[in-house]
Amino acid sequence: MSLLNYALRRTGQTLPVALLVTVLIFLLVKLLPGDPASAILGDRASDAAVRALHRQWGMDRPLWQQYATYMRNLVTGDLGESLRFHTPVVDLLPRRATVTLFLVLYSTALSILIAVPLAVGAARHRDRWPDQLVRGVITLPLASPAFWIGILLLIVFALRLGWLPASGYGAGFVGHMRHLFLPALTLSNAFIAVLTRNLRSALIDVQETTFVDFARAKGLDPGAVLFRHVLRAALLPVVTLIGVRTSYAIGGSVVIETVFALPGLGSWMVDSIFARDYMVVQTLTLAFALGAIVINLATDLVYPLLDPRVRMG
Amino acid sequence: MGALAQEVVRPSGGRLHLHPGLVLGGTMLVLLAGAALLAPVLTPYDPNAQDFDLILQAPSLAHPFGTDNFGRDVLTRVLYGAAIDLRIGILAVLFPFVFGSLAGAAGGYSGGWVDTVVMRTVDVLTAVPFLVLVIAIVAFLGPGEVNVLLAIGGVGWVPYARLVRGEVLREKNLEYVAAARALGFRRGRILLGHILPNAIAPAVIFLASDVVLVILTAASLGFLGLGVRPPAPEWGMMIAGGREFLANGWWVAAMPGFACMYTGLAFILLGDGIADLLRVRGQ
Numbered sequence: 001m002s003l004l005n006y007a008l009r010r011t012g013q014t015l016p017v018a019l020l021v022t023v024l025i026f027l028l029v030k031l032l033p034g035d036p037a038s039a040i041l042g043d044r045a046s047d048a049a050v051r052a053l054h055r056q057w058g059m060d061r062p063l064w065q066q067y068a069t070y071m072r073n074l075v076t077g078d079l080g081e082s083l084r085f086h087t088p089v090v091d092l093l094p095r096r097a098t099v100t101l102f103l104v105l106y107s108t109a110l111s112i113l114i115a116v117p118l119a120v121g122a123a124r125h126r127d128r129w130p131d132q133l134v135r136g137v138i139t140l141p142l143a144s145p146a147f148w149i150g151i152l153l154l155i156v157f158a159l160r161l162g163w164l165p166a167s168g169y170g171a172g173f174v175g176h177m178r179h180l181f182l183p184a185l186t187l188s189n190a191f192i193a194v195l196t197r198n199l200r201s202a203l204i205d206v207q208e209t210t211f212v213d214f215a216r217a218k219g220l221d222p223g224a225v226l227f228r229h230v231l232r233a234a235l236l237p238v239v240t241l242i243g244v245r246t247s248y249a250i251g252g253s254v255v256i257e258t259v260f261a262l263p264g265l266g267s268w269m270v271d272s273i274f275a276r277d278y279m280v281v282q283t284l285t286l287a288f289a290l291g292a293i294v295i296n297l298a299t300d301l302v303y304p305l306l307d308p309r310v311r312m313g
Numbered sequence: 314m315g316a317l318a319q320e321v322v323r324p325s326g327g328r329l330h331l332h333p334g335l336v337l338g339g340t341m342l343v344l345l346a347g348a349a350l351l352a353p354v355l356t357p358y359d360p361n362a363q364d365f366d367l368i369l370q371a372p373s374l375a376h377p378f379g380t381d382n383f384g385r386d387v388l389t390r391v392l393y394g395a396a397i398d399l400r401i402g403i404l405a406v407l408f409p410f411v412f413g414s415l416a417g418a419a420g421g422y423s424g425g426w427v428d429t430v431v432m433r434t435v436d437v438l439t440a441v442p443f444l445v446l447v448i449a450i451v452a453f454l455g456p457g458e459v460n461v462l463l464a465i466g467g468v469g470w471v472p473y474a475r476l477v478r479g480e481v482l483r484e485k486n487l488e489y490v491a492a493a494r495a496l497g498f499r500r501g502r503i504l505l506g507h508i509l510p511n512a513i514a515p516a517v518i519f520l521a522s523d524v525v526l527v528i529l530t531a532a533s534l535g536f537l538g539l540g541v542r543p544p545a546p547e548w549g550m551m552i553a554g555g556r557e558f559l560a561n562g563w564w565v566a567a568m569p570g571f572a573c574m575y576t577g578l579a580f581i582l583l584g585d586g587i588a589d590l591l592r593v594r595g596q
Contacts, residue, residue: 020437025449032453143525143577145532148552148570155559155567251444255533259556269445270537273452285449289441296440 007301014297021289026070029282030063040083074286080279084272089283092268097287099169099264100257104249106180107187108242115192119199120231126204138196141189146252150186150259157182167261183260187252191245198241202234209233236307243299247292254288335586341579349395358386360393360546369562379564381554387565390546391572397547398576401461402528406520408466413473414509414516420474421481421512422504431474438471447530448539456539461531469527473516480512514591521584525577532573548573 037053038045054060058069073079079089122134141149158166170179206212207230215225254266261267265284272280348355364384372379378387420431438446450464484490485508493503534540535549543550548569555566 017436017440020433021440024437024441028449028453032450033455139578139581140574143581144574145529145536145549145552145570147533147536147549148566148573151552151556151559151566152570155563159560247442248444251442254444254448255537258537269448273448273539278453281449281452285441285445288445292442293440 003304006304010300011297014293018290018293021293022071022074022286023067025282025286025289026067028285029278030066079283082272082280083277084275084280089280093265093283093287096263096265096268097291099262100250100253100266101291102176103180103183103187103253103257103262103264104246106177106184107191107249108246110184111188111191111195111245112242114188115195115199116231118192118196119203120226122196122200123203123207131200134196134200138193142193144189146186146189147255147259149189150183150256153182153186154259169263180262183256183262186259187249187256190252191249194245195238195241199234199238202237203230206230206234236303239299239303239306243296246295246299250288250292250295332586332589334582335590338579338582338584338586341575342583345395345576345579346399348392349399352389352392352396356386356389356392358389360390361385361544369558369565371562372564378568379562381551381565382558382562387551387568390551391548391569394546394548394551394569395572395576397458397541397545398528398531398573401458401531401541402524402576402580405462405465405469405527405531406523408462409469409471409523410473410516410520412466413470414477414513416470417474417477417479418481418504418509418512421478422485422500422508428478431478435471435474438468443468444530444533448534448537451534451539456534456542458541461534461540465527465530469523472519472523476515476519477509477512480515481508484508484512518584518588518591521580521587525580525584528573528576528580 035050037050037057037059041049041053051060058066077090079093081088082092085092118134118138122131125131154166157164164182165179166182168179170176212225212229215229216222220228253264254269256262257264257266258270265287269281269284269288271277272284352360362385364380367376367380367384369382370376370380370384376386376388378391381387381390416431420428446468447464450467451460454460454463481504490503490508493507498507531540532547532549532552535547536553538550538553540549541547551569552566555562555564555569558565
């Protein structure tokens with residue numbers, strides 16, 4: 001029952017934030033200087049023509065009325081039209097969003113698969129050369145631009161060795177996995193670094209607790225102690241990181257999709273900026289924000305299921 | 314800063330103990346800043362001079378980083394670019410550091426509606442992925458260095474506000490604050506003169522890693538074509554320019570990235586050093 005209370009309370013905290021985010025993004029377009037009307041009509045349009053379009057869009061009405069209209073449109077699924085494709089944004093959104101979601105989840109999975117062995121290895125050989133090596137190497141992606149790492153991976157694995165495709169989304173699940181491997185690896189670099197670093201210190205902390213001594217004293221073999229006791233306890237504090245880092249990954253996907261020419265939301269946003277397709281930019285900003293909010297909420301909701309201490313408390 | 318300097322050269326046993334990260338990171342940065350300032354002396358080439366006899370030359374003694382598709386010397390452009398990327402990196406954290414710290418301090422100390430306004434703003438800005446929001450702001454402001462600074466500054470103050478607010482909440486109930494209040498000091502003086510110096514350490518520690526984040530963000534904007542305007546030799550934009558020649562001129566895209574990584578490492582080392590020193594001082 002307390003679990004349900006927790007879930008309701010946590011979700012309740014999220015709703016006002018999500019609502020304020022819509023206000024922020026609405027104001028972003030209204031208050032910043034770019035004018036969608038002159039973007040459509042061209043720079044040499046007459047003032048009268050611009051004013052007429054403003055009136056047609058209701059931009060001459062008070063700000064709060066415009067926001068009310070904006071929200072009504074959002075709720076009814078009217079996300080405006082892409083000027084470039086002459087298609088409702090809502091029709092283009094699902095396909096594009098699938099690519100980005102696939103990329104972000106893939107990169108999260110890769111991060112965990114790579115970071116866990118690195119952290120376990122480093123913690124086991126604490127302060128000896130494997131530990132020093134891991135800690136040194138994971139500093140590099142934190143200091144480098146992700147898109148540049150992507151380009152290096154592309155040069156080596158796609159152009160030189162020819163092992164993996166250099167761009168595109170591929171067909172079918174296996175095709176997606178192959179095509180998105182380099183982009184996902186690129187996107188996961190910073191997360192691998194942060195995850196390895198945090199998991200390593202968590203592992204070292206847990207190894208020194210009494211319940212691990214007890215498990216060892218029972219005569220359990222070291223592998224069982226590691227996987228069933230130490231790793232499980234050490235992974236818990238790291239779970240909350242996943243939500244935060246996924247939000248970073250969503251931001252990073254905007255750039256990485258451009259590097260690998262992926263037909264996702266991020267490359268669409270960049271294309272729309274250059275096409276001065278302001279409605280699409282606004283809608284995609286909101287889509288990214290809501291995606292991040294939902295993922296953060298989801299990790300917070302899953303957390304107590306994993307940690308009995310939170311569940312009871 | 315005076316206190317920091319004391320720590321760096323703290324005499325003990327007749328020898329000077331220097332923090333290795335601080336020394337290494339500091340040296341790397343001094344070298345980079347020196348190279349950026351002395352670029353006109355260090356290299357015989359002009360960063361924007363095109364030479365169509367020297368297109369896409371591989372790295373050699375005359376051109377250690379090779380030449381790009383306009384025959385420009387890549388090393389020269391990387392050196393001149395250092396001034397741009399360093400300038401953006403440092404300028405873009407100054408406003409967030411000052412404004413964020415003050416906003417967080419004001420919210421934490423006053424509580425009430427001030428705190429509510431600050432923290433709800435923080436919540437909303439945190440909810441949108443940082444890079445997405447910065448790109449969106451630049452999309453509406455238009456590209457260019459000033460707009461990049463405005464966009465990063467407008468969002469980047471959030472972590473400082475959060476860090477300083479947390480510290481101020483803890484400090485404001487300590488005895489020295491009560492003593493200052495009993496002495497009749499004004500609120501502003503207590504907050505700025507007494508509490509803030511004790512609450513600023515986490516924000517200062519964050520500063521170094523934030524410079525790295527900001528430089529990488531500015532490079533990302535440059536890469537997307539939303540940053541500094543061409544032909545300025547900004548690193549991100551140079552990497553973007555090299556994308557078409559990955560097969561026959563990998564150095565055009567690769568070299569500016571190494572410069573970026575070097576800079577990032579220098580600030581990370583410096584930041585770790587500062588963090589260690591401030592922690593030692595705090596104990």
